[in-house]
Amino acid sequence: SSELTQDPAVSVALGQTVRITCQGDSLRSYYASWYQQKPGQAPVLVIYGKNNRPSGIPDRFSGSSSGNTASLTITGAQAEDEADYYCNSRDSSGVGVFGGGTKLTVL
């Protein structure tokens, strides 16, 4: 299967740590990439590869992977981190696939 499964919604208290997960068979062959999307804006890459952050992404964002599960961790969540988060990978034939997205609420 080329599907990626994410929890629809997650909440975290301000300043606490939250982990957003993504499951799928394609993650055994490809590292997930993670995107943050705020209302009315285009998605922004926050994590790619083994655990790489593009320039300008705070170091409170980190990524990890084990088997068919990838995780995005925000250590010390801030109010501005409230957004939708999407994981992405590719299946064995090179077809791209996105997870359904996780809505993160910072309380």
Add this chain to the structure above:
Amino acid sequence: QVQLQQWGAGLLKPSETLSLTCAVYGGSFSGYYWSWIRQPPGKGLEWIGEINHSGSTNYNPSLKSRVTISVDTSKNQFSLKLSSVTAADTAVYYCARGRIKPYCSGGSCRGAFWFDPWGQGTLVTVSS
């Protein structure tokens, strides 16, 4: 810094062909996967397909029969055409630069693929 700027018609009637173009500014065109992604209102992201600088394409199987992605390297532009649109094709359409890299360790390799940057998005509405 690479920037993507996209444009195209925002209102279509059912059965018409959607046509969008994305221009790449400030970076090399070769070595990347130039991609289209869409997002229906209130829903998640859907990968449409990609093209590399030499014109090789890869499409989402669910859209393959209606999608054509082409590239004009002389202008650093790539384009999306989606035929026979219906209301279900109403979405914000994004262009994006895709990049792939292998990570190898201890004799085994794993790939990484990511999209960065993205275009600003174009809302395409299909309505009679």
